[in-house]
Amino acid sequence: MKQKLWITLATCLAYCIDKELYKAIDYLREQVRVLVEHQEKQSRKLSEILASLFDCHQELLLDTLRRGRARKKERARHVSI
Secondary structure: OHHHHHHHHHHHHHHHHHHHHHHHHHHHHHHHHHHHHHHHHHHHHHHHHHHHHHHHHHHHHHHHHHHHHHHHHHHHHHHHO
16 A cells, blocks of 8 residues: 555656656747847847948948049149149
């Protein structure tokens, strides 16, 4: 009789531990999902910022080249006069 009681208690305890472990695993899965989602959003934002910076840099380079060419033409005009 005592042996059956111990087996029943051990089975019940194992079930409760198993149930709590599954709850903890589900909680951790949700935390990982949220973190991955947050990381993806941050990655997208960073990509957008980098693309914007690249575009600004290209525009700045083109503007600098145009101004340099204009100065050269202006100097050439002064020299030829």
